[in-house]
Amino acid sequence: MAQEIWWASPSFWRKSAIWVTGLSFVILIFLTFDTVKQITAGSPRVPAYSVINKRIDYVFNTERNFQVPVIGQDEPLFGKMLTEEEAEALVSHGKLTTQAKNCMNCHTLLGNGSYYAPDLTKSWLDPSWGSKEAREQGMVDFLMNPQDRLHNALGRKMPNLGITEDEAKATVAFLKWMSSIDTNGFPANFKPIDQADAPVAAAPATAEPAPEVSAAPAQQ
Numbered sequence: 084m085a086q087e088i089w090w091a092s093p094s095f096w097r098k099s100a101i102w103v104t105g106l107s108f109v110i111l112i113f114l115t116f117d118t119v120k121q122i123t124a125g126s127p128r129v130p131a132y133s134v135i136n137k138r139i140d141y142v143f144n145t146e147r148n149f150q151v152p153v154i155g156q157d158e159p160l161f162g163k164m165l166t167e168e169e170a171e172a173l174v175s176h177g178k179l180t181t182q183a184k185n186c187m188n189c190h191t192l193l194g195n196g197s198y199y200a201p202d203l204t205k206s207w208l209d210p211s212w213g214s215k216e217a218r219e220q221g222m223v224d225f226l227m228n229p230q231d232r233l234h235n236a237l238g239r240k241m242p243n244l245g246i247t248e249d250e251a252k253a254t255v256a257f258l259k260w261m262s263s264i265d266t267n268g269f270p271a272n273f274k275p276i277d278q279a280d281a282p283v284a285a286a287p288a289t290a291e292p293a294p295e296v297s298a299a300p301a302q303q
């Protein structure tokens with residue numbers, strides 16, 4: 084019969100298919116384990132849950148050419164420093180709330196979800212909360228009663244999802260923690276809320292009345 088060319092033989096393609104599938108399987112297993120440690124809380128890109136005790140900012144990094152989260156000074160959420168375990172419990176409660184209430188039905192989290200409502204990755208840093216002092220309570224109030232507000236210029240309102248105060252606080256913790264994740268610059272061109280502290284009063288506050296330096300020109 085006609086001589087078969089090696090690359091046209093069915094057995095060559097059968098063997099190739101088996102080898103390629105086998106090799107891809109091994110590579111995928113390797114990548115899976117390699118990724119797990121990069122997406123675990125407490126790794127360089129995904130900070131430990133106790134990061135909610137700190138100020139989190141989103142700053143342009145010239146070396147990487149995009150914005151990255153910057154963990155700053157102590158700024159405990161709701162004024163309470165939490166241990167790692169307490170922080171994990173709170174953030175997990177918040178995460179479970181976002182799952183139970185199906186926030187991804189309208190929002191994206193880390194870019195995943197639906198595009199009806201804003202992405203929540205940096206929602207903790209949204210300037211629309213007004214000021215960093217007003218933000219925590221503002222977020223809790225919004226989550227519990229969003230239906231009668233227009234928070235952004237989006238023109239769409241979020242429905243009331245029956246979120247309790249505990250769930251709202253935990254959700255805020257979850258959102259604060261999420262804003263600290265290094266997402267390779269996602270979302271880009273995001274202008275974060277101003278978190279600078281109010282300037283310290285010009286004159287140091289002392290208990291005694293200021294001597295001689297009184298600005299009042301009238302002397303008797």
Ligand code: HEC
Nearest residue numbers: 181184186189200201206209232233234235237239240241
């Ligand atoms: C039915 C759709 C829908 C669902 C479900 C939904 N939201 Fe919203 N959400 C919206 C819309 C629309 C807005 C924009 C409202 C506005 O700007 O006034 C919004 C705004 C927000 C904001 C303000 C965003 C920002 O960056 O300032 C937060 C935070 C938020 N939602 C959190 C949540 C959480 C947490 C859940 C789940 C517990 C949730 N949403 C579920 C529709 C939804």
